[in-house]
Amino acid sequence: MSFDYFRSNEGTPTNNNRQSLLASGWRPFHRELDWGFLWQLLYSDTRELSQKGLNLASTVADTLGRTNYAWWANLLNIVSDNTRYEVDKFWSYITPDPLSPDHRYKDVLTTETPIVQFVSRSSIPIDYVLNRLQEITVLRVLKLLERPDIITQYYSERDFYFPVERFVNWERLDVINTVYAYWSKYDIWLQIDPYDRGRRQYTLMATNITPLINKATYDLAIMLSGYQSRVGKVHSQFPIRTFPTDIQDFTDLVQQAVLNQNQLAVVVHGEPGTGKTAWTQAVAKEILVPLGYVIFILDHDAIANFVPPTYLERICIVINEADNLAQNRASEVAQYNNKTEHILSLLDGTLYQSVIDDSGIQIKQRLVILMTCNTTERLDPAMLRKGRVDLMYEFVQRFV
Structure with missing residues (x-):
């Protein structure tokens, strides 16, 4: 049992957009009578239900009881805009609204797409790459x-739905107003908001989205540099088994520590040429990536401005030439930068755990930091x- 109607707005921009929705496959959402919902409404909100019912009955009675019109004119007036509006308002009250996300969905991950990069001589594109990662x-x-399972859109005081069997991809979906989609298997909502020039904002809301994020970010590596930054995969030229035996033994210790500790x-x-950087690449590819760690390789420009993304559960940070970054603060050179303090805060976790943000995804992160230096x-x-x-180890053999 259902009730719905179209208003006549031929030629208006609103009607054109509505016709565009219909032409692209969207269909009007017909609110269905749910006897369980109606019974709950009758039980918990009897007074309001009675009042709204009386108001509707009064409106219909006034329409039918007009003495200055013929009886057939009064019947026709039942389907007038005003009467239909009152009937529709009452129907919306006694039928459940389309499903929508609520306060239970506290895991929130948002991105604009496509990401726009702002180029500047004085800026390092860290934000762009992190936004691109998101x-x-x-x-x-x-x-x-x-x-x-469902795709809905509210526009011009009407709810529309898109038949899921016709769904191809999100880029081809016509989005005029806010779109909601729901997956019951994962209890996840998607909200799509349209921007100008075809840009959109996608927002995922879930009770627990971490397992899906872990799958989605598997095998990702991010290089953050003042010269070039990119999102890709870890490349390792030399497998761990090609390193000297003592380094392989040290690698076994590192692997065991990774498994046992939340932070390492x-x-x-x-000396240069002993294979330190090649070793970090091999450890990242062969040990950390299979365990689900997202790899961040930071240079001296990026380290001072890097904040680990809170939605990632496992993060590995690779810092090469740490002796040029975390220098002794008693030296004159170290007085002119804050990189030492930033690396210390990464090691401690104090900079990012001192204030907890109520919005977004907050999880207990596992962090591995690999640093190389020529001398300690x-x-x-x-x-x-x-x-x-x-853990600390000295590489002494020349490695080719």
């Missing part, structure tokens, strides 16, 4: 979710205190 994550999650910091040092003599002593760096 866009990739959201779009990959949507790909994993596949076809939703490793420093490897040695220039490192700030605070870095080497117990509790900050867990």
Whole structure:
């Protein structure tokens, strides 16, 4: 049992947009009578239901009881705009609204798409790459979710739905106003808001979206640099088994520590050419990526401005030439930058855990930091205190 109607607005922009929705496959949503919902309404809101029913009956009675019109004119007036509006308002009250997200869905991940990069001589494109990573994550999650159970859109005081069997992809979906989609299997909502020039904002809302994010970000690596930044995959030229035996033994210790600890910091040092950077790449590819870690490779320009994304559960940060970044603060060179303090805060986690944001996704992160340096003599002593760096090893053999 259902009730719905169209208003006549031929030639108006609103009607043109509505016709565009209909032409692209959207269909008017007919509110269905739910006896369970009506019974609950009668039980919990009897007074309001009675009042609205009386108001509707009064409107219909006034229409039918006009003495200055013929009886057939009064019947025709039943379907006038005013009467239909009152009937529709009452029908909307006694029938359940289309499904929509509520306060239960506290895991929120949002991205604008496509991401726009603002180029400036004085800026490092860190924000652009991190935004690009977030866009990739959201779009990959949507790909994993596949076809939703429902797709709805509210426009011009009407609810529309898109037949899910006709759904192809989100880019081809006509979005004029806010669109909602729902996957009952995962209890996840998608909200799409249109912007100008074809841009959109996608917002995922869920009770627990972390498992899907972990799948979506598998095998990702991000290089953040003042020269070039990109999102891709870790490349390792030398497998771990090609390193000297002592380094392979140290790698086994690192792997065990990764499995046992939520946070791990490793420093490897040695002369140039001993394979320190190649080792971090091999560890990232062979040990950390299979465990679901997202790899961030930071240079000296990026380290001072990097904040780990809170929606990622497992993060590995690779810092090469740490002795040029986390220098002893007693030296004159270290007085002119804050990179030492920033690396210390990454090791401690204090900079990001001191204030908890109520919005978005807040999870207990697992963090691995791999640092290389030519010598530990220039490192700030605070870095080497117990509790900050867990494992340290010197590379002594030339590695080709």
